[in-house]
Every structure is written in structure tokens, then in C-alpha cells.
Amino acid sequence: MEKQWKRPHRLVLVPCPFQGHINPMLHLGYILHSKGFSITISHTQFNFPNTANHPDFHFLPIVDGFSDRVVSSGNFIDVISSFNNNCRAPLEESLALVMETREYDGEITCIIYDEYMYFAAAVAKHLKLPSIILRTSSAIHDLTYNAIPGLLKDGHISTQDADPILLESVPGLHPLRFKDLPITNFKSINDLLQLIANAHETRTSAAIIWNTMDCLEGKSLAQLQQQSQVPLFAIGPFHKIAPAKSCSILEEDTNCIEWLDKQACNSVIYISLGSIASMDKKELAEMEWGLANSQQHFLWVVRPDPTTTCSEWTDSLPEGFIEAIGERGCIVKWAPQKEVLAHGAVGGFWSHCGWNSTLEGLCEGVPMICQPYFGDQWVHARYLTQVWRTGQEWGDNMERGEIERAVRRLIVDKEGKEMRQRAVHLKEKIDICMSEGGGSYNSLYELVGYILSLKI
Ligand code: UDX
Numbered sequence: 001m002e003k004q005w006k007r008p009h010r011l012v013l014v015p016c017p018f019q020g021h022i023n024p025m026l027h028l029g030y031i032l033h034s035k036g037f038s039i040t041i042s043h044t045q046f047n048f049p050n051t052a053n054h055p056d057f058h059f060l061p062i063v064d065g066f067s068d069r070v071v072s073s074g075n076f077i078d079v080i081s082s083f084n085n086n087c088r089a090p091l092e093e094s095l096a097l098v099m100e101t102r103e104y105d106g107e108i109t110c111i112i113y114d115e116y117m118y119f120a121a122a123v124a125k126h127l128k129l130p131s132i133i134l135r136t137s138s139a140i141h142d143l144t145y146n147a148i149p150g151l152l153k154d155g156h157i158s159t160q161d162a163d164p165i166l167l168e169s170v171p172g173l174h175p176l177r178f179k180d181l182p183i184t185n186f187k188s189i190n191d192l193l194q195l196i197a198n199a200h201e202t203r204t205s206a207a208i209i210w211n212t213m214d215c216l217e218g219k220s221l222a223q224l225q226q227q228s229q230v231p232l233f234a235i236g237p238f239h240k241i242a243p244a245k246s247c248s249i250l251e252e253d254t255n256c257i258e259w260l261d262k263q264a265c266n267s268v269i270y271i272s273l274g275s276i277a278s279m280d281k282k283e284l285a286e287m288e289w290g291l292a293n294s295q296q297h298f299l300w301v302v303r304p305d306p307t308t309t310c311s312e313w314t315d316s317l318p319e320g321f322i323e324a325i326g327e328r329g330c331i332v333k334w335a336p337q338k339e340v341l342a343h344g345a346v347g348g349f350w351s352h353c354g355w356n357s358t359l360e361g362l363c364e365g366v367p368m369i370c371q372p373y374f375g376d377q378w379v380h381a382r383y384l385t386q387v388w389r390t391g392q393e394w395g396d397n398m399e400r401g402e403i404e405r406a407v408r409r410l411i412v413d414k415e416g417k418e419m420r421q422r423a424v425h426l427k428e429k430i431d432i433c434m435s436e437g438g439g440s441y442n443s444l445y446e447l448v449g450y451i452l453s454l455k456i
Contacts, residue, residue, distance in 0.1 A: 009452065010038040010106035012060070012095065016083070016114035016136075017047040019275035020354050023239070023247045024136045024211045025114060029057055030242035031235070035448045038106040042091055042120075044083065046071055053245040058104070063090045077191045080116050084198070088119040095127055110451055112209065115199040125204045130454040133208045137355045139220035139234070140383060141376040144181055145196045146227060147173060152189065157181070159189045175386040180378040202230055206454055209447065211236040211359065214439035215429040216388070233447040235440050237359045237430065239338055249275075250334040256299055257339060259330040263297055266347030266420070269407050270340055270366075272301040273352040277373035283398040288321050290403025291329065296411050299330045299340065341366055347420065348410040353380040353391075362390065365427035367419035369394050369406050390423040 011032055015025035026049065029039045039057045043049060044064040051059050064086050071079055095111075098104055111131045113120035124131035135142060151157045151170070157178070166179035183189060202208070208228065213236045214221055225232050235241070246252055260268065271287070273279070279287060284302070291298050302317070322331065337357070340346060341364040349361045350369040358380045361368050368391035370381035384391030392410065395402070410416040433439045 007036055007038040007106050009036070009109040010040060010104050011451070012040045012042050012108055012111045013134075014042050014062075014091070014111060014113035014117045014120040016080075016116040017044045019047075019247075019249055020356050021114050021116070021136050022047065022049060022249070023356055025112075025134060026054065026057075026247045027238035027242055027244055028112070028134060028209065028211075029054075030244045031238060031444065032448075032451075033057070034242055035444075037109070037451075038104065040104070040108075042095070044087060047249050049247065049249070053247070060094055060098070062087045062094070077195050080195065083117060084119040087117070088123060091120065092123045092126060095123065099127065110206075110454055116195075118198050118201060121201065121204045130206045131204065132451070133202065133205050135208060135210050137376045138358070138380060138383075139210060139212050139217040139224055140176075141182060141355070141379050143220050143223060144170075144173060144176065144379055145200070146224075148181070148183065148189070148196065149193065151181075152193075157183065157189065176379060176382055180382045182375045182379060184374065202228070205230060207231045207233060207447075207450060210234040211238050211355070213237065213430060213433045214443075215433040216362070216426075218439075231450065233443045233450070235444040235447060237363050237434070237440075239356075239360065240363050240430075241434055241440065241444070243338075246336065248334060248336075250303070252334055252336040253332040254336055254339075256330050256332050256335055257343065260299065260340065260343045260345045262327075263345035265344050267411065268297045268299055268345045269348040269350060269369075269411055270299045270335075270346050271350040272335065272337060272357065273303075273371070273373070274354040274357055275303075277352040277354075277377075278303060278305065279398070285318060286398045286400045287403060288318060289400035291407065292321075292325060293400060293404040294407040294411075295328075296407050297328050297345075298407075299332070299335065299346070301335050301337075302331055302333065304333055348407070348416065350394075350407075353377040353384065355380060358384065362388070362423070362426055363430055365420070365424035367391060367410060367416060367423045369410055388422070388426055390419050390426060392419065 013025055013029050015022045029041060033039050033056055040060050041057050042060040042062055044062045046064055046066040099108060108129055111120050111124040111129055112134055115133050115135050121131050167177050170176045170178055183192060207230050210232060212234050214234055221234050338360055341360050346366055349366045351357045351361060353370050353372045354377055368384055370384050370391045371394040372378045372381040385393045434441060
């Protein structure tokens with residue numbers, strides 16, 4: 001049996017309860033656990049993780065009073081406000097109780113919270129504990145957030161009209177265009193500014209942790225450090241530094257790995273739009289025909305639409321499609337994505353460019369077709385196509401001929417092969433960054449020392 005030793009320091013981690021935020025927070029938990037800390041995950045009841053997958057962690061539920069339906073039908077800013085309004089008192093009470101009863105081995109040393117769960121900073125302050133922010137997106141996305149007040153002041157964008165001259169470059173943020181800014185899909189820019197102000201409030205927090213690395217975002221990180229009052233620690237990519245058992249809320253269909261095992265090297269395009277974005281019925285149909293006509297092999301994640309009454313999830317696909325594609329395609333509700341991207345058969349990734357998917361693709365040297373939907377995804381798509389040059393930009397014409405050409409360009413053509421070469425080169429740089437002496441390795445070492453030195 002593994003020898004148990006006493007871990008004198010406990011960290012309380014507070015994730016934002018959406019898949020794209022739960023994953024990096026749990027991975028951060030594994031990284032810090034490997035450095036000798038005890039870990040408590042304080043999570044809303046909504047989207048509560050499968051604790052059986054994480055026996056090394058202690059879980060402390062936050063009674064939130066939410067129903068899945070209310071959260072998934074709500075506007076993002078309203079949902080985040082509700083989390084912050086509802087969760088403060090329950091977290092404070094449960095932590096005060098465990099501190100009083102000394103229920104845990106190890107003193108609580110610090111609370112680490114997702115930037116959108118900013119109520120946790122107030123809880124920490126009240127309990128006289130230090131706190132640290134986790135930013136789950138890219139450094140460049142944060143720079144764009146920081147630039148928005150200045151762009152408003154200088155009249156480049158306005159609170160009335162969220163539609164500036166779209167293709168013009170944003171001053172100071174080359175190569176981003178106004179259309180890449182994360183300002184669409186919000187009810188109003190004023191709401192967005194309020195969200196940024198809350199999420200960026202660092203007066204009571206001791207540091208900021210990033211799931212990124214200097215070999216990818218060195219310039220953006222240096223700029224952010226100049227703008228910040230507290231130290232920044234870029235210790236990514238989390239999922240490679242401390243691989244974990246599944247953090248998925250939906251069940252992963254592992255049969256697709258057996259299917260991948262039968263495919264040739266770099267021959268498969270993997271299509272997944274993360275946990276929120278989805279195609280409408282018409283787009284799905286065009287995608288199906290585009291994939292079929294491309295004659296390429298594909299693995300496609302089609303999440304069940306919770307609003308339809310289809311008894312079978314595949315009812316959303318045209319009749320006969322699955323039979324027609326035969327062994328050439330594999331369709332699943334939810335894939336073990338990291339394993340899929342690491343598989344040698346996968347030669348391309350059609351992605352919405354969420355930050356986790358972007359990092360997961362980059363870490364495996366997989367070139368991408370970039371189809372952003374909202375928020376930070378636009379910025380990542382622009383960086384993938386213009387800065388890292390491992391992705392091709394997808395326009396907004398979901399038409400079968402375009403899809404067929406894009407897939408063939410990535411998997412078959414010279415252009416795709418060159419992108420793959422650049423992606424493999426970048427993967428090597430990321431590997432160096434994580435290994436001894438690399439940027440993320442050093443930053444993690446410093447973070448551990450910093451946490452141990454914290455006093456309120
Ligand atoms: C959301 C936002 O959309 C994203 O832009 C932001 O950066 C984080 O929050 P999401 O849309 O879910 O996240 O995208 P992404 O960041 O890519 O995270 C999705 C996660 O789900 C990834 O870790 C991916 O590996 C995982 N996933 C996705 C699976 O495990 N299986 C799947 O089939 C699809």
C-alpha cells in the first residue's frame with residue numbers, strides 16, 4: 001500500500017461550474033496535489049463532478065439552489081451574477097465550520113478561485129485567508145478585456161453600437177481585428193464591463209495563475225505583468241503537467257478510440273465544438289454532406305440537443321446518413337478529447353477554439369480549422385491562423401462545398417501538411433517549456449514557494 005504522509009497545507013479550489021472551467025481547475029488541483037498540498041474542491045451542486053474519478057480530492061458541495069434548466073437557459077452574465085449572489089454565504093459557512101472543527105488534515109493555506117467565482121475572494125477575506133485567482137482562458141484574451149475601456153474612451157467602440165468597423169485592426173492589439181474582440185453575444189457592453197471589473201478585481205487577491213505558457217504567449221504575459229499589481233504564474237498546459245482521470249460531466253464514449261486504432265496515421269479529421277457551441281439543423285446537414293463528399297475519414301462529436309424530443313440522439317442526423325458513411329465516419333455524443341487528439345490517426349481538428357480545445361490541439365501538434373462562435377474563441381482563432389499559423393480560418397458560410405474543400409485542404413493538401421509541420425514544431429516548444437528548466441516548470445516551482453510564503 002502507498003505510504004500515507006501528512007500534508008500540512010490544504011488548498012480550497014473553487015471552479016466555475018462549466019466544463020471549460022471545471023477541467024482546468026481540476027487539473028490545477030492535480031498539479032498542486034503532486035507538489036504536496038491537500039486539495040478540497042468546493043463546487044456548486046450544479047454540474048457537480050464525479051467524485052469517484054478523483055479519490056485524492058476532498059469535495060465540499062456549495063448549496064446553490066440552481067436547476068440545470070435555469071442555468072442553461074440563462075444569459076452568461078446573469079448566470080455568473082447568480083452564482084456570485086447565491087454561493088457566498090454557503091461557502092463561507094461550510095469553510096468556517098471545517099476550520100472550527102478542524103475536520104481536515106492540514107490547515108487551509110489559501111483559496112484558489114476561478115475568476116468568475118469572485119465571491120470566493122470575499123469569503124477568503126472574511127475568513128482571513130489569502131486568495132489566488134485562476135484565469136482559465138488565454139493571456140491574449142485578457143489583454144483584449146483590459147483594452148476595452150480604452151477603446152470605448154477613444155471612440156473606437158461605443159456602448160450603443162457593438163458593431164465597430166469589423167475588419168479594421170485594433171490599435172495596440174495586432175493582429176486582432178475589431179471583429180475578433182470578445183464583445184459580441186453580450187446584452188450590452190456595460191454588462192460586459194461590469195463582469196470584467198468584478199472578475200479583474202485583484203485588490204484582495206495575492207496572485208493570478210494562468211493555464212498558458214511563455215513559449216506561446218510570452219509577449220502577452222509580459223504586458224499583463226506590467227498591468228498587474230500582483231505576481232502572475234503561467235504554469236500551463238495544466239492537462240499535460242498532471243494528467244487526470246476524466247473530468248467530463250457527460251459520459252465519454254471510448255469506443256471511438258478503438259475506431260481510431262483502425263485508421264491510418266494523420267488520416268482523420270476530428271470535429272468538436274466544445275461543451276456550449278452547437279450547429280443548427282441546417283448547418284448539421286451541410287456538415288454531413290461536406291464530410292461525406294470530402295471522402296475523408298472523420299470522428300464527429302454531435303452533442304444531443306437538450307431542447308429536442310428526439311428519442312434517439314442520432315434522429316437529428318438525416319435518415320440513412322450513418323449507414324451511408326459506413327466505416328469512414330464515427331459519430332459520438334462526447335469523446336475522450338485529449339486521448340483523441342493525442343492519437344496518431346488524427347490529422348486535423350475542426351474546432352470552435354475554446355481555450356482548452358486550442359491548448360489541447362497545440363499540445364498534440366494537430367492543425368486546425370477554426371470556427372469560433374463567441375467570447376474568447378475569436379481571439380484564439382485569430383492567433384491560430386495568424387500568429388502560431390497552425391490553423392485555417394473558417395468563414396461563416398456553412399455550405400457543403402466549402403466544408404469539403406476545407407477538410408481536404410487540411411488533411412490532403414500541401415497547405416495542411418505545412419500547417420501540421422508548424423504544429424509539430426510548436427508542440428516541441430511546449431514540451432520544452434514543461435520540462436525541467438522550462439518556463440512553466442520554473443513558474444510552477446515559484447508558485448509553490450509563493451503559496452507557502454502567503455500570510456493574510
Ligand atoms: C467555454 C468557452 O466556450 C471557451 O471559449 C472558454 O475558453 C472556456 O469555457 P467550451 O466551449 O466548453 O468552454 O470549450 P473548451 O474551452 O474547448 O473546453 C471544452 C473541454 O471539453 C475541453 O477540455 C475538451 O477536451 C472537453 N471535451 C470536449 C471533451 O472532453 N469531449 C468532447 O467531446 C468535447
